[in-house]
Amino acid sequence: MVKLTKIELPKKHIVYGNEFPVAYTLSTKASPIEIEDLLHQEAKKGFFNEILRKNGAVVLRLGITDPDILSKFIKAIGYGSGDVPFVQNGSTAQRTQITDVLTTANEGPGELDIYQHNEFSRFKSYPSKLFFACTEYTAKGGETPIVHGAEIFNDIQNKDPKFITSLNKYAFGRLLKGDDTLEEKKQKAEKISREHISDDISWTKNNNLVLKEHTEPLKLYDNGERKYGVFFNSIPAYYGYIAYQVKGYGNESKILYDDNEEPISRRDLDIALESSFSSEYNHEWQEGDLAIIDNFQVSHGRKPWRDGKRKILVSMWDTKNREEFPKYVV
Numbered sequence: 116m117v118k119l120t121k122i123e124l125p126k127k128h129i130v131y132g133n134e135f136p137v138a139y140t141l142s143t144k145a146s147p148i149e150i151e152d153l154l155h156q157e158a159k160k161g162f163f164n165e166i167l168r169k170n171g172a173v174v175l176r177l178g179i180t181d182p183d184i185l186s187k188f189i190k191a192i193g194y195g196s197g198d199v200p201f202v203q204n205g206s207t208a209q210r211t212q213i214t215d216v217l218t219t220a221n222e223g224p225g226e227l228d229i230y231q232h233n234e235f236s237r238f239k240s241y242p243s244k245l246f247f248a249c250t251e252y253t254a255k256g257g258e259t260p261i262v263h264g265a266e267i268f269n270d271i272q273n274k275d276p277k278f279i280t281s282l283n284k285y286a287f288g289r290l291l292k293g294d295d296t297l298e299e300k301k302q303k304a305e306k307i308s309r310e311h312i313s314d315d316i317s318w319t320k321n322n323n324l325v326l327k328e329h330t331e332p333l334k335l336y337d338n339g340e341r342k343y344g345v346f347f348n349s350i351p352a353y354y355g356y357i358a359y360q361v362k363g364y365g366n367e368s369k370i371l372y373d374d375n376e377e378p379i380s381r382r383d384l385d386i387a388l389e390s391s392f393s394s395e396y397n398h399e400w401q402e403g404d405l406a407i408i409d410n411f412q413v414s415h416g417r418k419p420w421r422d423g424k425r426k427i428l429v430s431m432w433d434t435k436n437r438e439e440f441p442k443y444v445v
Contacts, residue, residue, distance in 0.1 A: 117145035117153055128396050130263045136172035147184045151191045158195025167409040168338045171263050178403035180250040182428060186214040189246050193432045201242035201431035213428055220429045229417040230355030231262050231391040233347050234410050242431035245408050249400040250426045257420025260395040264345025264412040270390040278383040282332045283445045333443035336412045344443040345412045351391040354384045411440055
């Protein structure tokens with residue numbers, strides 16, 4: 116009978132005594148149907164929910180690259196864990212639908228360095244789990260860096276405690292300007308904006324929709340054994356584009372504290388970005404890897420790549436009737 120067998124990943128981190136990430140492979144060769152059944156049974160027992168709470172991320176080295184089969188594995192884990200597919204609204208990344216639950220990950224050019232971000236962290240709703248599947252990998256580079264939110268939180272708190280206090284005191288805001296909107300589409304655009312992005316919206320005389328997003332960049336995570344602060348935002352991603360003059364997905368101007376619209380200092384932003392670099396675990400993909408991350412406490416990015424192909428697919432899931440992700444309070 117096939118089982119999941121623990122393996123060691125080089126350069127893994129240890130966060131609060133737990134491996135980050137933890138990894139498993141199959142104990143013996145098995146058919147896709149047998150693997151699907153194994154994953155579903157483990158999910159129903161709470162294995163994946165528990166390991167993501169403790170470790171933040173898990174890599175399953177399954178050796179299968181067919182997107183249709185991988186989709187069955189993902190649904191076995193997702194539905195078995197009590198989750199449902201996350202409905203994406205407002206995504207800035209270009210994605211192509213591959214199966215009913217898998218899309219391409221970011222399709223930006225290979226030379227683009229994508230910095231740390233928690234998926235949809237600047238919106239009202241965000242997925243609880245992300246699945247990343249490697250279906251082809253012959254490129255040089257292109258690792259996926261992931262950062263445990265507690266590790267970067269503690270690093271910034273040690274280096275810049277006033278910044279942590281300020282982020283806790285205020286919310287984190289970013290001003291976005293949409294494209295010109297036709298009059299008959301205003302009502303629909305406003306409804307979507309209020310449901311998924313922000314209630315703080317207005318229209319210019321030229322029919323531009325202006326959104327002010329308000330998020331809580333520090334969250335309190337409970338892994339069942341302890342409670343701790345985590346960095347839950349996309350500050351490194353936004354600031355990385357500004358600092359390194361790389362085109363992002365919109366016209367970022369400033370990164371602001373909400374209450375008084377005071378810009379976050381360059382020093383604080385530099386520390387946050389550098390802490391994201393120093394806290395990274397860079398996953399070196401093998402074809403057939405299926406990685407799962409807890410989006411609440413783990414951020415992700417992408418290293419540049421060249422010479423060859425790199426195909427990473429993503430699937431986003433959310434927990435039904437989950438409790439609100441609480442704000443961290445100093």
